[in-house]
């Protein structure tokens with residue numbers, strides 16, 4: 001089969017961990033948008049879900065930091081963070097060992113990957129899964145892009161990763177869904193936490209959903225850092241989804257700056273079918 | 274210069290249950306296992322979250338150490354602001370610059 005679904009969403013830990021502190025009139029519509037995404041994803045009857053995420057020093061550290069890493073385990077565990085802090089109970093998450101193995105082998109024709117047979121999911125994976133696969137019954141293939149700090153992989157390599165994943169999925173029998181998850185502008189875990197550059201976010205989302213490769217790859221990390229914070233480096237995950245959905249535009253289902261969640265919360269879907 | 278070591282210690286504390294046990298049982302012994310300056314060791318021990326932030330510790334690592342030491346979210350953010358007031362701008366690491374391309 002091939003890719004049957006592609007979308008992007010936020011993963012900020014506050015979305016689940018600080019939900020009591022948020023204004024329900026903006027929080028609940030976000031939760032409904034996640035639910036709409038879950039329903040749309042389920043309607044495509046996927047056999048597995050690839051999540052392109054940007055972990056935050058959960059498994060990978062500067063002693064051996066992969067630019068790209070793909071999980072290859074039979075099962076995973078998460079969240080690695082304190083359960084009360086994140087508001088998500090620790091559990092086992094099914095993996096897709098054979099699919100992971102096949103995808104990694106195929107993608108490596110185009111893009112070099114690290115791979116991992118052990119992986120503890122942090123909020124970057126757990127928050128999307130909490131909403132999108134609440135029964136944790138869909139096998140997951142985690143993909144990580146180092147977005148935490150320089151040296152950062154160039155954006156065109158992220159787009160290439162998406163393209164390569166799409167090609168690899170096309171060679172598989174399984175029906176595969178794909179989610180990219182990151183923040184747009186944000187300054188997480190700093191004194192500027194809660195600052196959000198809404199104009200920058202909306203401009204980025206317009207380019208993403210138009211899926212114009214040149215426009216997306218024109219972003220520069222020094223400008224992103226200045227205008228969108230170090231959290232803005234996570235646009236890499238979204239740009240990978242654009243690469244996987246090349247030739248297709250997308251639809252914004254939700255965007256709202258929610259300062260207590262420290263990010264402009266986003267749910268969007270690419271029209272790949 | 275040993276920002277890497279401070280972050281490594283806090284990363285291990287956040288993620289490795291055995292290191293967490295050392296923190297409970299022999300904190301001083303644990304500190305000697307990492308190449309830390311006097312100032313860094315004192316900041317971790319106290320903890321002086323504001324100074325750790327100004328030294329350049331990444332917030333994605335520091336916020337979990339803050340939670341381990343009993344700081345609620347707003348108290349954590351306030352500790353960072355206090356650090357900037359007392360010690361000046363961040364000295365090293367991610368928050369001082371980005372390498373563009």
Ligand SMILES: [Fe+2]
Pocket residue numbers: 011054056124182183234
């Ligand atoms: Fe993130």
